[in-house]
Amino acid sequence: MPTKDEIFEKIQVALIDALGVDDDEVTPEATLVGDLGAESIDFLDIVFRLEKSFDIKIPRGELFPEDILTSSEYVQDGKVTENGLVELRNRMPFADLDDFAKNPVVQDFGNMLTVADMCRFVESKVEVTQ
Amino acid sequence: MRWYWIDRFIEFESGRRAKAVKNISLAEEHLHDHFPNYPMIPNSLVIEGIAQTGGLLVCEHNEFAEKVVLAKVPKATFYCEAIPGDTLIYTVDVEYIKEDGARISATSYKGDTLHAEVEIMFAHLSDPRLGALFDPESFLRMMCLLGAFDVGHAADGSPLVPPPRLLQTVEAEEADWQE
Structure with missing residues (x-):
């Protein structure tokens, strides 16, 4: 069972390898898209690396719920609706969506996810040693 | 010029591993343009050859049903040059x-010398409008041409065979051509 520090270190390695960034760039506060330059295909690569590194399964859309963000039911005029925000919060309990909810423009969503969110996501999938 | 950047498969284990040969010849036109008076295979074309080796491995695993495209090269490290007369062995x-895509890791060896290490990600495109660009039969023809079915094995160890539905189409086209 890994500790929180070990989880962060493994995620750091996965992001360095997947995104070609330096270790000092991968801080808990860094956003994956804005700060680390991740693009959509990188999320596939990151998910692969996390699965291998932690021996876990990450179903499609669990880390990055693209199905909600492209749904006409949950998106109107380029913004996530109230129902969509509820669905996002249900699906992403590891992420802090409060800032995004103030002006939920779909295009800004990718820039919200941080390294710390990713750590919380992995912590929810593995047993953590305190 | 045909867009083939490997010459032959020498191993093909379905869904697991493939080895391909790339012989470098001074007759290849691009060698004369990359660095004038210093013919060497461009590293980008080594990556393309490895992508063809790995792309066909991924395609075959999915019975040629997915539109497999090179999406990303997370790593490409070259340790030496490869020049006319050299034979490169790509192991993927x-x-x-x-469901969404695949990732391979590969080496390129020149004899006993490590020439390059490469990682490639492939994406599976779902847009049906791209169907014309991804003719499954053309990938099957490429596999035949490169000898994959001469050396290949299925996951259970039995000899690798083409999917019957595609083989029928290819054989029918060849029969038309011979007439």
Whole structure:
């Protein structure tokens, strides 16, 4: 069972390898898209690396719920609706969506996810040693 | 010029690993343009050859049903040059093949010398409008041409065979051509 520090270190390695960034760039506060330059295909690569590194399964859309963000039911005029925000919060309990909810423009969503969110996501999938 | 950047498969284990040969010849026109008076295979074309080796490995695993495209090169490290007369052996191992795409890791050896290490991600495109660009039969023809079915094995160890539905189409086209 890994500790929180070990989880962060493994995620750091996965992001360095997947995104070609330096270790000092991968801080808990860094956003994956804005700060680390991740693009959509990188999320596939990151998910692969996390699965291998932690021996876990990450179903499609669990880390990055693209199905909600492209749904006409949950998106109107380029913004996530109230129902969509509820669905996002249900699906992403590891992420802090409060800032995004103030002006939920779909295009800004990718820039919200941080390294710390990713750590919380992995912590929810593995047993953590305190 | 045909867009083939490997010459032949020498191993093909379905869904797992493939090895391909690339012989470098001074007759290849691009060698004269990359660095004038210093013919060497451009590293980008080594990556393309490895992508063809790995792309066909991923395609075959999915029975040629997915539109497999090179999406990303997370790593490409070259340790030496490869020049006319050299034979490169590309060894490709599948890391993952999933619903959305796949990742492979590969080496290129020149004899006993490590020439390059490369990782490639492939994406599976779902847009049906791209169907014309991804004719499954053309990938099957490429596999035949490169000898994959001469050396290949299925996951259970039995000899690798083409999917019957595609083979029928290819054989029918060849029969038309011979008439």
